[in-house]
Amino acid sequence: MRSALVAVACVTASAAALPPGDAGFGGLSVAPPDAQLVVRVRDGRSLRKDPVLVPLEGALAELAWSRTLQEGWGRLADSLGTAPDALLDRLLGSDAVFVERASGEWAILTRIDPALHAELIDRLKPAAAAGGQAVLEAQRATVAWRPPWLAIGPTGRTGLMSACVALLERPDVDGSMLALPAASTLAAQSPAPVEVAWRQADGGQVGGFGARLRPNGLTIAVRGAAGQWPFRVASGWPADGTLASALARGSILATSGSPWRGTPDPACPVDAILAEGGMDDAMWANIGSRMALVVGERTLPESGIRIPTLGVAFEVRDARLAERQWDGWGARLTARVASRAGVAPPASRPRPGRGEVREVDLSPMLVAAFSDHPFARGTDLFMQSISGAGASWQLLATDLETCSRMAGALRAAGGAQAIAVADEVGELGGTMLARHVASWQPAASAFAPSSPEQFARGVALAARLAESVDRVRWRIRAGAGGTIEGEVDVDLGAP
Amino acid sequence: MPHEAGAPDVTEAVMSRLGYARASDPSAARRLRVRRRALRVAQAGVLLAGCALGVAWWASSRPAPAQPPVADALRGSVSGGVELLGSLRLGMPRAKDASGVQAADAATPASAGPATSPAGGARPF
Numbered sequence: 001m002r003s004a005l006v007a008v009a010c011v012t013a014s015a016a017a018l019p020p021g022d023a024g025f026g027g028l029s030v031a032p033p034d035a036q037l038v039v040r041v042r043d044g045r046s047l048r049k050d051p052v053l054v055p056l057e058g059a060l061a062e063l064a065w066s067r068t069l070q071e072g073w074g075r076l077a078d079s080l081g082t083a084p085d086a087l088l089d090r091l092l093g094s095d096a097v098f099v100e101r102a103s104g105e106w107a108i109l110t111r112i113d114p115a116l117h118a119e120l121i122d123r124l125k126p127a128a129a130a131g132g133q134a135v136l137e138a139q140r141a142t143v144a145w146r147p148p149w150l151a152i153g154p155t156g157r158t159g160l161m162s163a164c165v166a167l168l169e170r171p172d173v174d175g176s177m178l179a180l181p182a183a184s185t186l187a188a189q190s191p192a193p194v195e196v197a198w199r200q201a202d203g204g205q206v207g208g209f210g211a212r213l214r215p216n217g218l219t220i221a222v223r224g225a226a227g228q229w230p231f232r233v234a235s236g237w238p239a240d241g242t243l244a245s246a247l248a249r250g251s252i253l254a255t256s257g258s259p260w261r262g263t264p265d266p267a268c269p270v271d272a273i274l275a276e277g278g279m280d281d282a283m284w285a286n287i288g289s290r291m292a293l294v295v296g297e298r299t300l301p302e303s304g305i306r307i308p309t310l311g312v313a314f315e316v317r318d319a320r321l322a323e324r325q326w327d328g329w330g331a332r333l334t335a336r337v338a339s340r341a342g343v344a345p346p347a348s349r350p351r352p353g354r355g356e357v358r359e360v361d362l363s364p365m366l367v368a369a370f371s372d373h374p375f376a377r378g379t380d381l382f383m384q385s386i387s388g389a390g391a392s393w394q395l396l397a398t399d400l401e402t403c404s405r406m407a408g409a410l411r412a413a414g415g416a417q418a419i420a421v422a423d424e425v426g427e428l429g430g431t432m433l434a435r436h437v438a439s440w441q442p443a444a445s446a447f448a449p450s451s452p453e454q455f456a457r458g459v460a461l462a463a464r465l466a467e468s469v470d471r472v473r474w475r476i477r478a479g480a481g482g483t484i485e486g487e488v489d490v491d492l493g494a495p
Numbered sequence: 496m497p498h499e500a501g502a503p504d505v506t507e508a509v510m511s512r513l514g515y516a517r518a519s520d521p522s523a524a525r526r527l528r529v530r531r532r533a534l535r536v537a538q539a540g541v542l543l544a545g546c547a548l549g550v551a552w553w554a555s556s557r558p559a560p561a562q563p564p565v566a567d568a569l570r571g572s573v574s575g576g577v578e579l580l581g582s583l584r585l586g587m588p589r590a591k592d593a594s595g596v597q598a599a600d601a602a603t604p605a606s607a608g609p610a611t612s613p614a615g616g617a618r619p620f
Contacts, residue, residue, distance in 0.1 A: 063576035072565035098570075106570050141566035154567055340590055373588035440586065447586030458582035465580075 020097055020109065020149075020168065024189035025197055025208060027097040028177040030109055032163040035177055036102040038208075040195045045093030047193055052213050055468040055492045062464055076139065080123050090116050099164055102199075107161035108152040109168065117145055131162065181205040182225040185483050189221060200227050207231060209488075217470075222486040226478065229268035233486075234258040235478035237289035239425040243389060244292070246409040248427035252308065252436055253295040257424030257476075259287055259314060270312055273396075277333030283325045288315030288391060292410070296402045297436050298378065305374050305446070306439040311397035311406045316385070319392035320354070323385045326394050327351060327358065330383055334360050341368035357403065358383040374446050389413035422475035422486075430469030430493070438463040468493055 020030040020040075027040035047053060077087040095111040120126070126134035126143065133144045135155055142158045144151040144165050151168070153161025167176055177183060177197070182205040186197055192210025200207045207224025226232050236258030247254035261284065264271040270293065294311040316322035331348070338345035343365055352358055359382055366376035382403040384395045388410030395410075397403035440447055441459045448455035470493045476486035 063580070064573045066568065066572040066575060069565070069568040069572040072568045076565050100570075104574075108566075136566075138564075139566055140564035152566055154564075154570075369590050370588040375588050444586070448582075451582070451585050454579075454582045455586045458579050458585070461576065461579050462583055 022191060023187060024191045024210065025183070025186040025195050026191070027099075027195060028183055028187065028197055028206070029171060029173065030097060030164050030167045031099045031177040032160070032167065033175070033177055033180060034101060035099050035160070036199050037098075037100045038177065038195075038197045039098040040096070041092070042095050042191065042193050043093070044096060045089035047213070048089070048093070050213055052216060052218075052492060055494065059461075059465045059468045062461055072139075079138075080119055097164075099160060101160055105157050105160045106154065107158075107164045109149050109164055110152065111148050112150050114147060117147075117150060120150075133158065133162075177206060182207065182223075182483055185223045185479070185485075189223065192221070200225055200231065217492045218488075218490040220488040220490065222476075222484070222488060223479075224484060226482050226484045229260075229265040229271070231484060232260065232262070232265075233423045233476045233478050233484050234260045234262070235423045239422050239475075240290070240389070240413065241422075241425045241475075243409065243413045244425045244427055246413060247292055247294050247406065248429065249409075250405060251294045251296045251429070252432050253293075253426065253428045255293045255424055255426035257291060257426075258289055259291040269310065273310075273312075273333075276336055277329040278336075279329070283329065286317050286322050286325060288317055290315040290389075290391070292406070294397075294402060294406055296399075296405070297432070298399055298401065299439075300374060300377055303374070303443055303446075304439060305443050306436045307375055307377070307379070308436070309379075309397065309399045309402045311395065311402040313396075313406050313410060314394045315391045316394045317392075319385050319387070319394075322392065322394045323354060326383050326385075326396070330358060330360055330381060333381065334362065334365075337362055337365045337369060341365040343368055355385055357400070359400070372446075374440075374443065386410060422477050424474075424476045426474050428472040430466045430471060434463045434467035437466060 020026045025038075025040075027038045031038045041047065073084050073087070077084040080087060082090070091112060092108075092110050097109040098106065099109075100106040120136075120143070121134070124136050124138070126136045129135050129142065131144070132146075133142050135142050137155075140155045142153050142155045142161065144161065146165060146168050149168060151161050151165045173179060178187060180199070182200075183197075186206060186208045189210055192212050194211040195208065196211075197206055197208030199205070205225035205227070207222075207227075209220050209222040211218050211220045224231055234257065239258075240256045244254050244256040247256070260268075260271070264275055266272055266275075292313040294309075296309040296311065297306045298309055299306050314322075335345050341364075345365075346361055360380060362380050363376065363378050366379050367373075370376040379398045382395075382397045382400050384403055384407060386393050386395060386407050388407070393410055395403055395406050397406065437459055441456050441463070444452035444456035444459065470491040472488060472490050474486055474488040476484055479485040
């Protein structure tokens with residue numbers, strides 16, 4: 001009897017229920033403007049069973065499945081007289097929208113069969129609450145039934161859920177996340193099975209991506225307001241996809257694009273390194289319209305730890321001037337690093353001849369400056385001016401092998417003949433990244449002396465995620481009105 | 496029919512068997528009323544105490560939630576996994592105190608080339 005009353009109370013407020021729209025990023029229409037994150041998964045039950053995603057299944061389960069959740073989910077399924085997997089498909093497998101505020105308050109809107117709702121009421125016997133809501137005491141959840149949508153929120157913190165339900169009942173574009181800057185760019189996309197949107201740190205704009213399955217992988221379309229690194233792209237000469245692919249061989253990551261001439265971002269490793277040596281206007285004026293970046297690796301012989309290496313190549317207009325400018329930059333960088341380390345800079349060497357490799361022994365200073373962090377061991381600075389790909393280039397690298405490999409790839413490149421319709425293209429090798437990161441695990445205390453176990457667990461999870469991905473390739477363009485647009489192809493490994 | 500003086504008073508006998516006392520004078524009647532009032536107060540107190548005890552027992556002996564809160568666990572598991580990935584930051588290199596950077600700029604070798612010193616035309620963060 002009480003169940004029936006609760007069901008009636010819940011359904012009473014359902015007359016004007018409307019879905020959050022079937023258009024791309026329609027989930028934004030049921031999220032209030034102060035929401036931080038919106039994730040929508042359409043037809044999750046098919047996605048879960050799609051063989052394409054099998055390689056990711058284990059890693060994602062490790063990422064999002066806890067013992068507490070497993071126990072709770074199992075008992076909830078028992079209460080409803082169904083299997084845990086079947087409950088997952090019935091409760092969240094049709095169309096589910098997750099909304100979260102920065103405070104951690106969250107809500108889920110999920111499209112379910114009215115029969116499941118009737119079972120929930122009948123078996124879990126929720127208590128009726130104000131506003132057409134019902135409280136599931138054992139689950140500490142509050143639900144509101146607006147057929148066919150079931151709203152779920154944490155009991156005691158239902159403000160966000162109520163706001164979402166209000167938008168569900170009375171659609172109000174201006175009162176939702178759709179009204180935020182750059183949201184229209186997202187909303188113009190065709191619907192994707194998985195859509196993720198978030199408030200970008202600067203300007204209250206919205207960025208997001210939609211992911212679709214394709215044979216042996218995923219295609220992810222990224223849209224958002226251009227902001228701080230990595231959500232920025234310099235538009236200039238079209239990126240050379242062939243060069244990026246050539247550089248990617250033997251690398252963890254390689255990109256080809258244009259140098260960033262805007263405000264430097266300390267969070268961007270390249271910006272930080274350039275600023276460490278000081279870049280003046282004359283140096284920037286001598287830099288051309290193309291650049292390439294490589295992240296490689298080397299192995300510490302004493303421990304087997306794999307250490308990332310970094311290489312950057314700038315196209316330069318005047319090679320002879322560039323070589324002198326970058327010699328000066330290297331000297332300033334050395335002096336600054338020595339100052340940070342509290343040691344005397346090494347004695348200056350005679351300047352090598354034109355086109356020869358410059359080497360600066362930074363490692364002792366970096367070891368002192370970074371408290372003997374493994375990354376600092378054997379990390380030096382190598383610089384070289386070369387000709388290749390129809391232009392002159394200035395190379396900077398943290399080891400000789402990376403410097404040589406970049407020089408080889410640039411000399412063999414065809415002068416930007418195979419350009420992509422993008423401002424930046426890049427490639428990442430998942431298998432190599434997984435092997436690289438996994439090598440840190442046995443030496444966790446050398447990386448994070450204060451919390452080695454937590455670091456080791458994070459490393460294991462990152463390696464597990466990376467090893468399920470064969471290769472990632474991306475293309476990014478600067479869009480209209482200060483936005484960026486990108487496509488990311490994720491090739492998944494064999495199951 | 497009028498009551499005969501010699502016949503027994505049936506009403507009084509029944510009332511007496513039911514526990515009613517007959518006050519023979521006004522002061523006795525007052526005492527009886529006070530006693531009844533005190534009895535009712537005591538009965539009400541016992542009733543209220545019983546209710547309170549019952550509520551307390553129900554609250555303490557009510558079964559605890561039989562299952563972990565699924566809804567919070569669902570969200571907590573995902574954010575926990577993301578936080579675990581974020582713990583990679585714990586192992587990233589951190590520079591010691593960067594004091595003395597300006598002195599290093601001043602000490603830039605004169606042979607460094609045509610570029611100006613960072614303190615001059617360099618783009619600041």
